[in-house]
Amino acid sequence: MYKSHTCGELTAKHAEQEVTLAGWVHRRRDHGGVTFIDLRDRFGVVQMVTNADLYPEAHKDMEPVRSEWVIQVKGRVHKRPVGMVNPEISTGEIEVEIQEVKILNPAKTPPIYINKEEEIDEQVRLRYRYLDLRKERMRRNLELRHQVVKFIRDYLDQHGFLEVETPILFKTTPEGARDYLVPSRLHPGEFYALPQSPQQLKQLLMVAGVERYFQIARCFRDEDQRGDRQPEFTQLDLEMSFVEREDVMNVTEDLFTKLVAEIVPEMKLLQSPWPRFTYEEVMARFGKDNPDIRFGMELVDFTDLAAQSGFRVFESVAESGGHVRGIKAQGLGDYSRKQIEELTEFVSQYGAKGLAYVALTSDGEQRSSFAKYLSEGTLKEIIMRFEAEPGDLLLFVAASPEVTFESLGRLRELLGERLGLRKPDVLGFCWVIDFPFVMYNAEEESWDPSHHLFTSPMPEDIVFLDTNPGEARGQQYDMVLNGYEVGGGSIRIHDRQLQAQVFELIGLEKEVAQERFGHMLEAFEYGTPPHGGIAPGIDRICMILAGEPNIREVIAFPKNQNARDVMASAPSPVEQQQLKELHIDVRA
Numbered sequence: 001m002y003k004s005h006t007c008g009e010l011t012a013k014h015a016e017q018e019v020t021l022a023g024w025v026h027r028r029r030d031h032g033g034v035t036f037i038d039l040r041d042r043f044g045v046v047q048m049v050t051n052a053d054l055y056p057e058a059h060k061d062m063e064p065v066r067s068e069w070v071i072q073v074k075g076r077v078h079k080r081p082v083g084m085v086n087p088e089i090s091t092g093e094i095e096v097e098i099q100e101v102k103i104l105n106p107a108k109t110p111p112i113y114i115n116k117e118e119e120i121d122e123q124v125r126l127r128y129r130y131l132d133l134r135k136e137r138m139r140r141n142l143e144l145r146h147q148v149v150k151f152i153r154d155y156l157d158q159h160g161f162l163e164v165e166t167p168i169l170f171k172t173t174p175e176g177a178r179d180y181l182v183p184s185r186l187h188p189g190e191f192y193a194l195p196q197s198p199q200q201l202k203q204l205l206m207v208a209g210v211e212r213y214f215q216i217a218r219c220f221r222d223e224d225q226r227g228d229r230q231p232e233f234t235q236l237d238l239e240m241s242f243v244e245r246e247d248v249m250n251v252t253e254d255l256f257t258k259l260v261a262e263i264v265p266e267m268k269l270l271q272s273p274w275p276r277f278t279y280e281e282v283m284a285r286f287g288k289d290n291p292d293i294r295f296g297m298e299l300v301d302f303t304d305l306a307a308q309s310g311f312r313v314f315e316s317v318a319e320s321g322g323h324v325r326g327i328k329a330q331g332l333g334d335y336s337r338k339q340i341e342e343l344t345e346f347v348s349q350y351g352a353k354g355l356a357y358v359a360l361t362s363d364g365e366q367r368s369s370f371a372k373y374l375s376e377g378t379l380k381e382i383i384m385r386f387e388a389e390p391g392d393l394l395l396f397v398a399a400s401p402e403v404t405f406e407s408l409g410r411l412r413e414l415l416g417e418r419l420g421l422r423k424p425d426v427l428g429f430c431w432v433i434d435f436p437f438v439m440y441n442a443e444e445e446s447w448d449p450s451h452h453l454f455t456s457p458m459p460e461d462i463v464f465l466d467t468n469p470g471e472a473r474g475q476q477y478d479m480v481l482n483g484y485e486v487g488g489g490s491i492r493i494h495d496r497q498l499q500a501q502v503f504e505l506i507g508l509e510k511e512v513a514q515e516r517f518g519h520m521l522e523a524f525e526y527g528t529p530p531h532g533g534i535a536p537g538i539d540r541i542c543m544i545l546a547g548e549p550n551i552r553e554v555i556a557f558p559k560n561q562n563a564r565d566v567m568a569s570a571p572s573p574v575e576q577q578q579l580k581e582l583h584i585d586v587r588a
């Protein structure tokens with residue numbers, strides 16, 4: 001072994017011991033005859049010191065050594081003199097007097113400072129990811145992720161789940177994205193698809209009698225890189241037989257409640273048990289189906305008042321079946337016209353043509369973009385409906401239901417952020433249930449599954465499938481945390497007949513269904529237990545627990561927002577010969 005101890009473990013109880021350490025030079029400071037070197041390894045940092053009088057050779061050997069060189073040191077641990085103790089680090093009570101130095105590997109000056117936090121272009125961080133990962137913040141994130149996954153494995157093991165690996169080279173497994181395809185050399189013109197999730201395979205494991213399955217599964221989805229998506233990401237994929245939706249939700253909730261208590265005890269659950277909302281309720285109250293429930297500022301519907309307000313814009317929206325809703329931002333009543341204009345621009349991204357407002361200033365005045373058009377008494381009624389007081393800013397959107405919900409839902413979270421209501425150490429988990437089973441796709445004039453093809457409708461709503469599919473609810477549940485959907489699942493269809501009916505409803509032709517999912521339909525004929533599952537996203541959950549702004553911070557080697565690995569430069573061209581073997585002709 002190159003080391004007798006790790007850099008982080010030395011304390012006063014090691015005083016006067018001889019130790020051998022190895023690691024990276026974190027920092028060096030020269031003071032004439034003495035040089036201080038902070039040595040770092042994964043477990044911490046320790047201060048070491050050379051002394052030209054006592055160990056001249058070691059002092060000399062240390063001369064060329066710079067930051068990030070890899071060295072091995074023999075020395076003796078001493079307690080630091082009183083007054084020199086550094087309570088900030090675990091090894092702050094001691095230092096190591098260097099007796100011998102061996103340079104294991106020098107280093108070029110790194111393009112990233114490892115020993116201090118600084119604003120740095122993310123592309124540079126990703127290009128030199130192996131250096132970026134040396135930093136404290138990233139090391140902590142890797143450790144947290146390891147602990148999360150370990151806790152999950154241990155918990156599920158104790159609850160009778162089997163971890164089973166499923167293939168990466170498989171067949172199309174749709175979850176609403178494009179597939180990544182892999183050409184087959186042995187079967188010209190044929191392709192494997194990388195799984196968008198192990199959905200079919202976990203269901204087949206239920207047919208196989210596994211009963212309780214899980215996998216820390218990699219999923220591949222070729223979609224545009226909006227926000228914090230990655231072409232490949234990791235889910236805790238889970239499936240159970242002989243269960244109803246309550247059972248899956250209960251196991252998941254218990255797992256994550258205990259995980260939080262154990263792994264991030266400094267964070268608090270907003271509510272336990274987690275609140276449950278129907279889809280309709282979350283939309284009406286928060287404007288989105290993955291709401292941040294750590295704060296109020298809920299949407300208020302006043303379409304009824306707006307319909308006879310005298311204000312033409314409101315009235316015509318209400319007449320044409322649109323919604324008029326608003327939110328009350330407490331404490332923003334003194335916002336300037338310019339600040340409100342900026343918010344108007346913000347909601348315009350989501351299709352809102354305007355943002356009407358009433359500002360109740362802190363000194364009792366009222367400013368409004370539309371009050372002059374209102375019929376008598378209406379402004380007062382609106383203010384009453386919102387229970388608004390001086391200092392409040394009321395913001396309204398009048399538009400189609402989709403645009404109203406989306407723009408106000410987003411605006412609510414933006415303002416929640418500005419007002420400091422999204423407390424980073426609070427975890428607002430909730431469940432959303434009773435989603436519509438299918439959504440109408442006006443462009444294609446067809447019904448799309450709102451979850452995926454294998455989700456079962458609510459048994460009492462099966463009757464609607466033929467007559468009025470939009471009325472049917474699915475047996476689906478979403479796990480939501482602090483404004484993110486962090487997991488979704490459902491009770492599945494386990495009946496061949498019903499599965500075929502759903503394929504037909506969503507316009508999947510019989511032959512296509514047979515070609516793509518024939519193996520599922522066939523399996524369902526051999527005794528399939530009722531089953532259901534869920535797939536919480538590991539990246540997003542770790543991101544939130546780590547307090548990071550995006551999932552790239554908790555993935556060791558993520559792609560950039562252009563789906564590129566800028567470190568290794570992937571994707572990249574390949575040899576002509578390789579293409580030939582794969583029977584592929586590339587046209588520019």
Ligand code: ASP
Pocket residue numbers: 175196197198199235238488489490533534535
């Ligand atoms: N396969 C689903 C997904 O990836 C999760 C599930 O239904 O279990 O979202």
